[in-house]
Amino acid sequence: MRFLLSALLWGFGLSAWAQIGGRQTFSFLNLPANARVAGLGAVNITADHRDPSMFLANPALSADSAHALVTLQLFSLRPGVTNTTVTGIISRGRQGRLGVGLQYLGYGPFDGFDATGSPTGTFTAADYALTLNYSHTIAPFTLGANLKLAGSTIGPYSATAVLVDLGGVFIHPTKDFRFGLTLKNIGTAFSNYTSNADFVMPFDVQLGTSFKPEKMPFRFSFTAHQLFPPGNIAYNDPTQNFIIDGNGNRSLRDVTLADKITRRVVLGGELLVHRNVNFRVGYNFLQRREMSIEQRRALTGFSLGFLIRVKGFELAYAYNVRHIAGGLSCFSLGLDTARLIKRKKTVK
Secondary structure (H helix, E strand, O other): OHHHHHHHHHHOOOOOOOOHHHOOOOHHHHOOOOHHHHHOOOOOOOOOOOOHHHHHOOOOOOOOOOOOOEEEEEEEEEOOEEEEEEEEEEEEOOOEEEEEEEEEEEEEEEEEEOOOOOEEEEEEEEEEEEEEEEEEEEOOEEEEEEEEEEEEEEOOEEEEEEEEEEEEEEEOOOOOEEEEEEEEEEEEEEEOOOOOOOOOOOOEEEEEEEEOOOOOOEEEEEEEOOOOOOOOOOOOOOOOOEEEOOOOOEEEOOOOHHHHHHOOEEEEEEEEEEOOEEEEEEEEHHHHHHHOEOOEOOOOOEEEEEEEEEOOEEEEEEEEEEEOOEEEEEEEEEEOHHHHHHHHHHHO
16 A cells, blocks of 8 residues: 555655655645646645746635636646646735635545555555635735645545645735745645554645746746755665775765755746746656656756736746656646626626
């Protein structure tokens, strides 16, 4: 059972930026919230707050009345494995907003075998989460919270838990500058796969900022993640990171302080071609170090994406290169339902 769970998490790359070795349950909660986040390096808590799905990245980033109120996210991890997320704002006040999100990650069918190797038929595996969000704005500050009910099934085994995200963001009233902090996935389990299985929540503390120089059509983002616990998150691979002395003896090379620090950093940028068109790029140091191979690093850790808005619709796409064998593709579709309904009434 533990081998199957570890194989799922490793094979599909859900822990590419999680803590060492996939030691957490519900690591799918660390997937990017949408194509915007995926294109900015897969971790971002200060991107444009006018996208309702951003509250999955930072509960303080709920949508305002000027943008899409419903979004659909489609992630393709590999053939047969898809992640679908639907989010929306269901109530808006002058200062407070209430949102809801539903995420479903299906792994498809698997062939089952017993301890002797005899086939036992096929089974399926899936992860899911229902998120309720509330955010409240006071002057330039917005505070928010997510309440999440998460579940996972692998054949006849299942696990459920309740988790909470807490976040805040400062949005400058006149300049394009944001600063945010989130505490993600604080929770406890209701049930576990088996009575003796380990259960560790994917808790994470993230700190970030986004800013656009006044006369430059480019927005920069810097995000630090896995800030707690503050220990070393680097996996020092003994098969790659070693030195050989003059006597031919092999010894493990120490991870440098710079490497330990940068693995917690994600860089992102948006080229603002037009208010309705932009291009995105990101670089995830941890993905680059943990998921690339020495012989061929290629573009592992890099992300690319774009956004196009047309009237009441918003289309975004991003590709996060997670390994030379493949990456994460994400499509996002946003609908400004208020605008579409208004247009429909006007036509009548």
